[in-house]
Amino acid sequence: MISKVFPISRWLVVDDTSEDAEDIVLAIEGLGGKADTADSIKAAEKLLRKNIYDVCVVDCFYKGTTKWGIDLLPDLRSTLPGLPVIMISNSDDLDLPARVIRAGADMFCPKLKDSFSLTKILRSAALQATIIRKLKIMEFDTRFSKELFLLKQTTDAFEHSMRRKEERLLICGASGTGKTLSSQFFAHQFLKQNYGSISRNIVYHDCAAKNDEANSLLLFGDASTTGNTLQLTLFERAVGGVLVLDNIHALSHENQNKLKSVFDSEYVTSVLGEGKLSIGLIKFVATYCTDYQKKIVPGFLEAYAHREIDLPTISTLNNELPKAIQFIFDQISQSSDDLKVSSSSEVIDKILDLAANHAFPANFRTLHQIIENALSRALADHRSQIYPSDVEIIGSMRTPQALTQGAQSLNKNYGDVLEGRFGEALLKFISSGENFDEAKDILRKIMINVASKKYSGNKSKIASALGISRQSLYDHEESE
Numbered sequence: 001m002i003s004k005v006f007p008i009s010r011w012l013v014v015d016d017t018s019e020d021a022e023d024i025v026l027a028i029e030g031l032g033g034k035a036d037t038a039d040s041i042k043a044a045e046k047l048l049r050k051n052i053y054d055v056c057v058v059d060c061f062y063k064g065t066t067k068w069g070i071d072l073l074p075d076l077r078s079t080l081p082g083l084p085v086i087m088i089s090n091s092d093d094l095d096l097p098a099r100v101i102r103a104g105a106d107m108f109c110p111k112l113k114d115s116f117s118l119t120k121i122l123r124s125a126a127l128q129a130t131i132i133r134k135l136k137i138m139e140f141d142t143r144f145s146k147e148l149f150l151l152k153q154t155t156d157a158f159e160h161s162m163r164r165k166e167e168r169l170l171i172c173g174a175s176g177t178g179k180t181l182s183s184q185f186f187a188h189q190f191l192k193q194n195y196g197s198i199s200r201n202i203v204y205h206d207c208a209a210k211n212d213e214a215n216s217l218l219l220f221g222d223a224s225t226t227g228n229t230l231q232l233t234l235f236e237r238a239v240g241g242v243l244v245l246d247n248i249h250a251l252s253h254e255n256q257n258k259l260k261s262v263f264d265s266e267y268v269t270s271v272l273g274e275g276k277l278s279i280g281l282i283k284f285v286a287t288y289c290t291d292y293q294k295k296i297v298p299g300f301l302e303a304y305a306h307r308e309i310d311l312p313t314i315s316t317l318n319n320e321l322p323k324a325i326q327f328i329f330d331q332i333s334q335s336s337d338d339l340k341v342s343s344s345s346e347v348i349d350k351i352l353d354l355a356a357n358h359a360f361p362a363n364f365r366t367l368h369q370i371i372e373n374a375l376s377r378a379l380a381d382h383r384s385q386i387y388p389s390d391v392e393i394i395g396s397m398r399t400p401q402a403l404t405q406g407a408q409s410l411n412k413n414y415g416d417v418l419e420g421r422f423g424e425a426l427l428k429f430i431s432s433g434e435n436f437d438e439a440k441d442i443l444r445k446i447m448i449n450v451a452s453k454k455y456s457g458n459k460s461k462i463a464s465a466l467g468i469s470r471q472s473l474y475d476h477e478e479s480e
Contacts, residue, residue, distance in 0.1 A: 358393055
């Protein structure tokens with residue numbers, strides 16, 4: 001055996017000659033790997049729908065059929081773009097290696113009869129195919145990570161979720177807080193941390209970019225596509241990798257309810273007639289814009305999310321805001337050798353003043369735009385220094401009057417929470433300045449009621465959010 005720690009462990013061998021397939025499997029076992037075999041393209045397609053493979057070894061020619069190995073490649077590349085493919089043959093055609101590479105294979109490997117030599121050449125081919133496939137597929141562009149300003153608690157939460165492969169992550173936030181970039185960054189880091197160089201798919205879907213019918217078709221498929229073997233749903237394409245569902249608030253109530261059933265049952269029905277698929281084979285990352293809370297079906301987010309991360313707005317960054325501003329300045333100045341423009345602490349103070357007196361409706365997008373506009377003014381005047389006078393509000397920013405109206409609206413919402421007998425009782429205790437223990441008990445009841453509405457009566461979610469036991473909730477219900 002050549003290696004017990006060879007990083008590629010799961011192989012699919014497609015060869016209609018049983019003796020050749022056995023030789024290839026024996027060579028793979030010599031690398032410490034395990035292999036499934038298929039004697040036809042059709043059989044291979046079925047296995048690819050059900051299992052996760054690190055490398056696929058495909059024979060070039062098949063007896064009694066007009067199909068040959070590269071006929072599998074178009075569907076493979078559209079549905080499993082991260083899977084390295086090695087074409088193998090004992091043909092002496094000198095043009096064959098170039099033909100299969102042009103057709104989309106990553107490597108060509110000759111069928112060698114000597115077991116040791118075949119093991120050695122498969123080892124080399126698999127490593128090279130994995131590297132080549134990594135270079136060819138569209139991975140998350142790491143330059144975007146430079147645009148992300150993440151708080152320590154956010155990065156810590158990411159780290160915890162990366163270690164839990166079956167945990168479904170929900171990234172929440174207002175418009176412009178970086179939800180999409182954060183989800184893509186997380187998906188890339190998750191695969192890198194858990195699988196290293198082994199290819200897995202990152203399947204990204206923006207729910208807001210499709211209509212209801214298209215979303216339903218992509219998520220759940222259509223029975224009429226059963227005969228099209230590799231026309232997979234988003235779930236099936238993401239098996240073994242990450243499924244990023246961006247802007248799930250944009251889904252129709254019907255599609256949300258369908259997804260809720262999937263997450264409740266932990267299974268999704270395969271439209272290709274393969275029964276049920278466990279969604280535990282997929283790492284889920286979803287984003288949700290809190291501006292559209294009313295569009296969410298009750299219980300949908302609770303059914304989906306195991307962990308929820310709330311991204312901060314500009315107004316809630318507080319002491320971290322100067323760091324965020326400096327971070328953006330640093331990234332812009334490092335993005336190009338032509339942009340050699342510096343800024344002073346007075347410029348940051350000017351932006352902080354704007355943030356104190358105006359709302360940033362698109363949060364970090366608004367902040368980026370303010371800084372980029374200031375940079376443009378400096379460059380237009382052929383200056384290498386940004387002045388505080390270069391920093392101005394942009395058209396989408398609200399006035400202080402609008403902020404006051406927003407605060408009044410917020411107070412009204414708090415008033416709604418304190419309505420009813422519990423609210424009146426609490427206000428009486430507060431105004432009297434007496435009976436603290438009784439006031440505390442009333443406050444506890446109010447918070448349980450609010451949490452019950454927020455989490456649609458889900459006891460586990462309510463108890464977790466409030467930091468109390470489920471028994472306390474039952475005691476509360478009995479006292480009511």
